[in-house]
Amino acid sequence: MSVRIHPTALVESDEVGSGSSIWAFVHVMKGAQLGSNVNVGDHAFIEAGAIVGNNVTIKNQVLIWEGVQIEDNCFIGPRATFTNDRNPRSPRMPISKERYRDKVNWLARTIVREGSSIGAAATICPGIELGAYCMIAAGAVVTGNVPPFALMMGVPAKHVADVCACGQRLPGRYDETDCKYCGTTAAERLMSLSPALKNH
Amino acid sequence: MSVRIHPTALVESDEVGSGSSIWAFVHVMKGAQLGSNVNVGDHAFIEAGAIVGNNVTIKNQVLIWEGVQIEDNCFIGPRATFTNDRNPRSPRMPISKERYRDKVNWLARTIVREGSSIGAAATICPGIELGAYCMIAAGAVVTGNVPPFALMMGVPAKHVADVCACGQRLPGRYDETDCKYCGTTAAERLMSLSPALKNH
Amino acid sequence: MSVRIHPTALVESDEVGSGSSIWAFVHVMKGAQLGSNVNVGDHAFIEAGAIVGNNVTIKNQVLIWEGVQIEDNCFIGPRATFTNDRNPRSPRMPISKERYRDKVNWLARTIVREGSSIGAAATICPGIELGAYCMIAAGAVVTGNVPPFALMMGVPAKHVADVCACGQRLPGRYDETDCKYCGTTAAERLMSLSPALKNH
Numbered sequence: 001m002s003v004r005i006h007p008t009a010l011v012e013s014d015e016v017g018s019g020s021s022i023w024a025f026v027h028v029m030k031g032a033q034l035g036s037n038v039n040v041g042d043h044a045f046i047e048a049g050a051i052v053g054n055n056v057t058i059k060n061q062v063l064i065w066e067g068v069q070i071e072d073n074c075f076i077g078p079r080a081t082f083t084n085d086r087n088p089r090s091p092r093m094p095i096s097k098e099r100y101r102d103k104v105n106w107l108a109r110t111i112v113r114e115g116s117s118i119g120a121a122a123t124i125c126p127g128i129e130l131g132a133y134c135m136i137a138a139g140a141v142v143t144g145n146v147p148p149f150a151l152m153m154g155v156p157a158k159h160v161a162d163v164c165a166c167g168q169r170l171p172g173r174y175d176e177t178d179c180k181y182c183g184t185t186a187a188e189r190l191m192s193l194s195p196a197l198k199n200h
Numbered sequence: 201m202s203v204r205i206h207p208t209a210l211v212e213s214d215e216v217g218s219g220s221s222i223w224a225f226v227h228v229m230k231g232a233q234l235g236s237n238v239n240v241g242d243h244a245f246i247e248a249g250a251i252v253g254n255n256v257t258i259k260n261q262v263l264i265w266e267g268v269q270i271e272d273n274c275f276i277g278p279r280a281t282f283t284n285d286r287n288p289r290s291p292r293m294p295i296s297k298e299r300y301r302d303k304v305n306w307l308a309r310t311i312v313r314e315g316s317s318i319g320a321a322a323t324i325c326p327g328i329e330l331g332a333y334c335m336i337a338a339g340a341v342v343t344g345n346v347p348p349f350a351l352m353m354g355v356p357a358k359h360v361a362d363v364c365a366c367g368q369r370l371p372g373r374y375d376e377t378d379c380k381y382c383g384t385t386a387a388e389r390l391m392s393l394s395p396a397l398k399n400h
Numbered sequence: 401m402s403v404r405i406h407p408t409a410l411v412e413s414d415e416v417g418s419g420s421s422i423w424a425f426v427h428v429m430k431g432a433q434l435g436s437n438v439n440v441g442d443h444a445f446i447e448a449g450a451i452v453g454n455n456v457t458i459k460n461q462v463l464i465w466e467g468v469q470i471e472d473n474c475f476i477g478p479r480a481t482f483t484n485d486r487n488p489r490s491p492r493m494p495i496s497k498e499r500y501r502d503k504v505n506w507l508a509r510t511i512v513r514e515g516s517s518i519g520a521a522a523t524i525c526p527g528i529e530l531g532a533y534c535m536i537a538a539g540a541v542v543t544g545n546v547p548p549f550a551l552m553m554g555v556p557a558k559h560v561a562d563v564c565a566c567g568q569r570l571p572g573r574y575d576e577t578d579c580k581y582c583g584t585t586a587a588e589r590l591m592s593l594s595p596a597l598k599n600h
């Protein structure tokens with residue numbers, strides 16, 4: 001399958017996977033990597049150095065910067081905002097020029113693990129890992145690492161419950177509770193995590 | 201009066217009322233309904249299935265989805281974000297495909313009653329009714345139904361005061377207090393609500 | 401140096417300073433003033449009447465309205481939202497038309513002093529002064545005046561610490577503490593403020 005690109009979109013990257021769709025007024029810079037079957041909504045922007053996996057849904061106006069990696073099957077809600085600098089100043093200000101000369105001085109990396117959902121207008125602070133299948137509520141501001149399957153709400157975002165891979169809220173912990181909606185068991189959920197993540 | 205459409209805007213809908221203006225880089229999908237004398241600011245997006253009344257002001261970058269209805273005379277501030285799914289996952293993830301096959305499984309509807317104002321960068325969670333002439337403060341995250349004439353602030357948004365139809369804050373309840381700015385009385389305010397809303 | 405304008409950008413202003421760059425899908429209205437060496441990211445919007453100084457970095461999707469002035473060397477993070485009306489209503493609603501006939505009735509001015517940083521997705525309420533070199537955290541909602549060098553976080557934003565001109569957090573007050581990162585002393589910091597600001 002080919003890539004579908006709206007006539008008004010700017011797709012400068014040659015690393016967009018098959019079956020992906022890029023909608024109106026989107027800008028994908030050269031050097032951005034997108035997997036297959038990715039959907040990018042209107043007015044989104046994906047910077048050189050950003051990495052997006054397969055089957056990811058990127059809704060309208062999402063901004064994905066260098067230093068941000070999004071694994072397979074994630075949902076990035078409308079107007080979700082990533083960041084990559086903990087102490088931003090204008091690089092054009094004389095006192096800041098030295099700091100911005102080398103990325104090691106400012107670039108903080110973020111990774112969004114498989115199957116995560118980021119709600120509408122949520123903000124992800126720099127240098128954070130979002131655990132697999134977590135769900136960030138609309139309007140939340142995430143200021144630290146997020147465990148897998150965690151539902152995070154508020155400013156700053158707090159861990160208020162766990163969710164299943166299917167998205168439904170669980171009455172208990174993700175590693176102890178079966179899902180009555182999709183039938184996934186706690187054991188299956190644990191097996192779906194990679195070994196590295198199980199220790200979170 | 202005809203519809204004014206900026207040369208860079210994409211207006212695929214043929215249901216835009218007379219006297220409306222659609223500004224730069226806006227996308228109005230086929231199947232979106234807009235009333236007369238509506239103003240849509242730059243980079244806004246209005247999805248198929250969205251319904252917008254007359255005399256509505258839609259500021260820049262507003263996102264209006266299927267399932268969202270906005271009645272007459274509303275102000276939708278810059279970057280206001282609507283939502284329509286309580287448990288979003290990527291529809292491209294295998295475990296989610298079944299749920300997204302039928303809208304009854306995920307589509308939560310929102311209605312914004314006549315004369316309401318939604319402040320800049322506010323987020324409206326799914327499945328909510330915003331009462332007539334309410335005012336949502338800038339940056340608020342609205343998580344439940346809003347009474348008419350209510351001023352809502354914060355994350356999650358709390359009802360902190362009442363406002364008049366003219367937008368000014370009232371020193372008391374909307375159904376007991378006259379407005380010293382525009383002269384509207386509490387009795388007139390109650391009459392302006394439809395019978396269904398008076399019972400809120 | 402000339403101004404660099406992306407082919408998809410709309411730059412109607414003839415007051416953009418030399419060395420500035422305007423990127424994709426940006427709209428700069430006639431009557432907006434931009435200084436020299438300003439960078440404006442994709443999908444930003446700068447309204448007639450907005451004033452932007454020199455060496456300012458304006459990231460993607462920023463909205464700058466009439467009544468907003470940004471001094472030299474500021475960083476305006478992605479999706480930062482300004483506002484200019486404390487009681488917004490649709491100007492198309494009959495009861496509001498009179499109020500919107502004259503700007504004196506609604507226009508609230510905001511000034512962002514030299515060297516300030518506004519984090520991603522932060523919202524600036526109307527009629528506010530942001531003190532020189534302040535830093536607004538990502539996702540904050542600023543509801544009142546901000547002292548110089550103040551780090552503001554949360555909704556509503558609170559003053560949680562002071563920062564240096566270089567952007568690093570200080571262990572004490574800006575007017576009493578030297579910076580171990582860039583070497584700026586408290587005395588130098590005070591001298592960098594204009595006399596009017598020292599009294600804040």
